[in-house]
Amino acid sequence: MAAPQHELILLKNMTQPGYTGSLADYEKTGGYQALRKTLGKVAPADVTATVMKSGLRGRGGAGFPTGVKWGFLPKDYTGPRYLCCNADESEPGTFKDRQLMERDPHQLLEGIVLAGYAIGAESAYIYIRGEMVLGSKILERALGEARAAGYIGRNILGTGINVEVWVHRGAGAYICGEETALLESLEGKRGLPRVKPPFPATHGLYNKPTVVNNVETLANLPHIMSRGAEWFAAIGSPPKSTGTRIFCVSGHVKRPGNYEVPMGITIRELIYEHAGGMRSDKPIKAFIPGGASAPFLTPDQLDVKLDFESVAAAGSMLGSGGVTVMEEGTSMVWAALRLMEFFYHESCGKCSPCREGSSWLVQTMRRIVAKRGQMQDLETLSDLCKNIAGRTVCAFGDAEVAPIMSTLKHWRQEYVTLIREAEAANLIRPEPAGAKH
Amino acid sequence: MPNTTTDTVRLTIDGTTVTVPKGTLVIEAARRVGVMIPHFCYHPKLKPDANCRMCLVEVEKMPKLQTACSTPVAEGMSVRTATTVVNDAHKSVLEFILANHPLDCPVCDQGGKCDLQDFSHQYTATTSRFVETKRIFQKDYFSPLIETQMNRCVQCLRCVRYCDEVMDVKALAPVGRGTMTEIKHFGTHPLDCEFCGGCVQICPVGAITSRLSMYEYRPWMLKRAETVCGYCGDGCQITVQTKDQELIEVNSAQGAGRNNGDLCARGFFGFHAGSHPERLTHPLIRRHGALVQATWEEALEFVAERTGRIKAAHGGQSFGGLISGRCTNEELYLFQKFMRVTIATNNIDSSARYGHLNGLQAMRRVQGTHRWTVGFDDIAAADVLLLVGTNITESNPITGLKVKEAVKKRGAALVTIEAVEPSIDTLSNIANLSRHHFSVPATHMRNAILGLLKAVVEQSLVQPDLLQRQPAYVNAVTRALLDISWEDVQASTRADTASFTDAAKVLAGGRRLVILAGQSLLRSEQGYSGSLDLFDLLLLTGKLDQPGCGCASLAEENNDQGAVEMGAVAEFLPGPCDITSRADRDRIMKLWKAEPPPNGGASLVEMLDRAGAGILKAMFIVGENPVGSLPAQVRAEESLRKLDLLVCQELFLTETAALAHVVLPVASSMEKSGTFTNTEGHVQAVRPAIEPVGESRPDWEVFVALSILMDAPLAYAESKDILKEIRSLIPGYGSLGPAPVPPKVDRTAVDRYLSEGYQKDLTSRYRLIAPKTRPDGTVQLELVQSLFHSGKLSTRAKGLLQVEGRGILKINPLDAARFGLVDGDRVRLSNARGEMTTEVRVMERVPEGLAWFPDHFSHAAIRLFDCVIDPVTRVPSIRTTSVSMMKVA
Amino acid sequence: MLKEKYQKEIDEILARYPVKRSALIPLLYLAQRDQGYVTEPAMKEIARLLGLTPSQVYETATFYTMLNLKKVGKFHIQVCKSLMCALVGSDTVIGWITTKLGIAPGNSTADGLFTLSVVECLAACGTGPMMQINDDYYERLTEEKVDRILADLKTTGTSQLKSGPFMWPERTQASG
């Protein structure tokens, strides 16, 4: 329990004893002060500038600088603009947005109004994953309170500023977390990612300028606006990875859960100081630093700093902040298959490499795990992965190959062993060269 | 078209520099320099979807490969399409696409014309690394005409996108997710849609094919003929594919013809009409009351001899001729020459009389042209469109596509006056795309036009300098319009003043305003006057002579336009020229070495009257069926029975042919050469796909043969010779195919109209038609066009009969409730003239109080109608009548 | 007919969006709530309400896993089997339920009470193994817990063991 104390920002309120997340509670902790200080008092452009200065980067996965993204909206455009809060949280290993919404909904709502104000969006939609029924109910209730109190809706606090906010439930599709698929889905269509360019900044929801931001990203805004860009920029490992991150620790650790820490602490610290170390104290065999889409890393990378650049340099990505830890004895081929099953199930089917590739990969992986593999499968696997990565409509393609590519890289021997056993047990006759066509 | 350098972009593709318009896609730019980038999901008609990833190319300074189908060119861009990286990408994408493909090419109708086959041949190894189990979709019955084989599908969604973006039908749905995504349609019943065949044509593999030709051929076995569809006035270019004498399949190449490769159900699935078993194969002569088989010699001599005697006894004026607008220009021309020279009469008429003449006469009177001053391209490029009296998809589907393109792709504003109610069902509905829709039945359509005109003058949207130049005209029209009360307009159109005002503003605000007038106006009592009023609308808003603006009347039959231009109507010599015009008569006389009869001839109905009165003794009827098409009141049958000689040239033994003394079997448009002139005035080549069926011959050969037997030879060896003569006589027939420039309005004609021409019928055509009150228990029965048929010929096409095999009465849900009717019930319709019973179908697109019956199955219905004849154009209107409706067991 | 029954709610939904089609998924949820699954007539009616063709409704409905086009049990048990839950025993949980209810994943009990599905990550990876039953999450499952939940549902139709507003680890500033 000797977890070193870092100042909590996003989780602060909810860790106050008796904090219910009601409007009253939120206001007691200084809630909606940022909104009061900002709306109509700070020019929207200056809000964007502040956010830029804070160095805040997207917490949804891509880690794109938030202020810069806002800056892409056409300045001269007079028609409607939209803000979409990406609350689809579906990246395996990630469960922070759920906590932010269910325990402190007003923090998010205040952030949404601030963002809406900054980009000139009068309507904002919270696209929450359909399974989170409780979360959507809590948000609806909070919205009711905030509307009644005049924090949301038309003419907010008499400033003449309008930001209307709606909760829109998804219906079960991981891909709808991808921002353009999210927009399609919000338009009542199949959640198929759009071809980019054009980007949402110019052609987003209903083809209007649109910003899509993750829950955690938006939840940071009230704090940045009330405590200043400099304050935020000093946290974490500036200049590139400022602020805190909520890491969702799962897997074979003693105390899984959400830990908000300044970016830049090591994975070792996160696992051993915060998450209480390994369940049944076995050594770590592997871990994923940023959700299912992030390549696996090995124990000798435990001292990598948890910031965007360091993790990228280590060959993975910070992604959505989902840290999954696996102990000695876990089969890496099996683990990769489990994730592959997920990606196969979730491939939207729009583009050929991902659609066909995912079904091919999953079947081959199943064979190998079922001890019906053969050596040439390994070459096929890595070829297929290479042929999918970078050639799909959206980043899903790169994500789905991460588990196999990285496990093949670090634990190829485990694949080989399974195949050797297969051949030994002679469960298969070597396959024919393949069908002519 | 871009001209200034600012709208063009220079880039290099595999080292070759090319300059293309801004916004061009890399894949198209490459095509320009002969570089063919492989692709499946891309299609020039569709918005890029970049889903197949086949078209990946290297673009300098871009880290990832880019999809050429979705990447617009940029100045100085350098594209590489043949590097090893690109080739590997193509190979690998193809490997993915083939992974789950069944490779059942031997039993696939697409085999031999399949993109997947071709690219595989080009790129992939001969062995597959894919050793897993292939995806299998459970096969379910799709539709009578369209077959799907989803295991072959490459999920490019071209069919779905076409069905939505181009057709606006949205019948197809990609169902499920991931690898298990399959193309389906809603519901447990078979596909019910427009059956344009677009999905069949646009599918790059064999996943969607036509059932009409299923398993019947391999592409390389087929003979192809490029010709023109014989159904509607759109004049689509089609490729007819045949095996020996057998018609196998029709399609149309992307980019081909005025239709740019698009077709409708009639064109794509309707090609079997001529192969119907009841097709006439031998001449027939009436002996002792019965028609019996005869040789051509017997038949022709019989006709020549009888004709000679009647002519000697009663003169040329005792003859009449009627010909179908489905014949070629050559045949129409020769027929009128035969009647005028050999027989010596102007008693000539054609199917153009049924409505097309209304629009054409209005056009001549106001702007002095007989052709549109706009073309399909202007329709697609229009920024404002006014459609009057046409749910265009059903009468002229391809013109309809141009309208859809203007509205859906280019955001043009659409104003519509047409009975149809906006509603979403299995057929596209133009009212759904309309910004201002006036749902007004044919009987009162002119009132809506007057409403728009009234709004134009009251909102002072009249072009100022017109008032300067032609105050008399403007004032007269204005006065007439002010005399109309808004109350009366509203009462008869169920639309309020505001909507007329708004629509008028939209129309006046258009830079490129195109007005399209369709059958429900042209074939109505107000066909002529309504058309004139539409021209007034263009005049008042100052658009008549503006580039890209014009008023176009839609021809229903494929060559109605040609029929008039060839002079196959009483009032026109070839040209068309007024039969009375001295100068033209002289010109024609020089060529014919004979004077056309001086006196104006009788029109269709007049001829029948004269026959009834015993003045007319003989008639030549070519491909027309007045007994089946005209109401009892005209007494067509009775009159024709009185004739001493009735000669019918026909494909089938119609009600009229059954009365003939001689029936001559003739070739369908699939079996002969010639030309058709489409609704926009494009002259296009008709080429034979098969030999004439049985002993049938092209119509023109019959006229030649008869003229020879009658010692007044019209000597032409082939239809080309006739075309030569046509060219020397009629402008606009010089060249075939490539788009001629539409004519400009004739200024002097316009001035003549503006100074006094407008006057004579001004008061009558600016009078509102009083709203009719219909007693309870009755509905207004209207004959309407169906998308699945054209005239009566298509009712012999097996493909189309599967979609619409009989006449069904379409009624509005409220009326259905009122009369206690549901789909499939039978009703008796009756009025003073007679009665009929038929099946009903309930459809929201039918306005309350109306009941629609398809013209093509009208035989039983026709007797309930009466016939009003336009005093000027002599067009008989038989489209609407009031009947009482009753449910029967 | 949904319209008669839910007029107010439908209007309220339509009011949220400038473009009608956006109301499609909310209306499909409404239909599912009404009948337990999305019926063909419901899709037709929704198409009419939104000015779409039924095919457009159908294609959207079939894309999303939470919209059932076939009947499901009164209680739809969805056990997460993604890696993170699998690491902490989700397969065992699936085993228990299979034996307790006597149905394999993808099937329903004869009494139509339970349907068992195995699903992908539900964003409760820190509190696995877990499952969702209808609207509610049940986390950190143990065999006893599963027994109690199933029993509760059979008897009372609900269970106190369902998760409340989520926070894990449960801690306050004090306990650090």
Ligand SMILES: Cc1cc2nc3c(=O)[nH]c(=O)nc-3n(C[C@H](O)[C@H](O)[C@H](O)COP(=O)(O)O)c2cc1C
């Ligand atoms: C396959 C895929 C799934 C994604 N899922 C999510 C998600 O569940 N939640 C999220 O916030 N972002 C997700 N993203 C990232 C979004 O596309 C987008 O980058 C993000 O919402 C932008 O917000 P941010 O800039 O605040 O991070 C996903 C991206 C991809 C390619």
Ligand code: SF4
């Ligand atoms: S036949 Fe035409 S209308 Fe029917 S589904 Fe195919 S493309 Fe659409």
Ligand code: FES
């Ligand atoms: S043709 Fe470009 S992705 Fe299909």
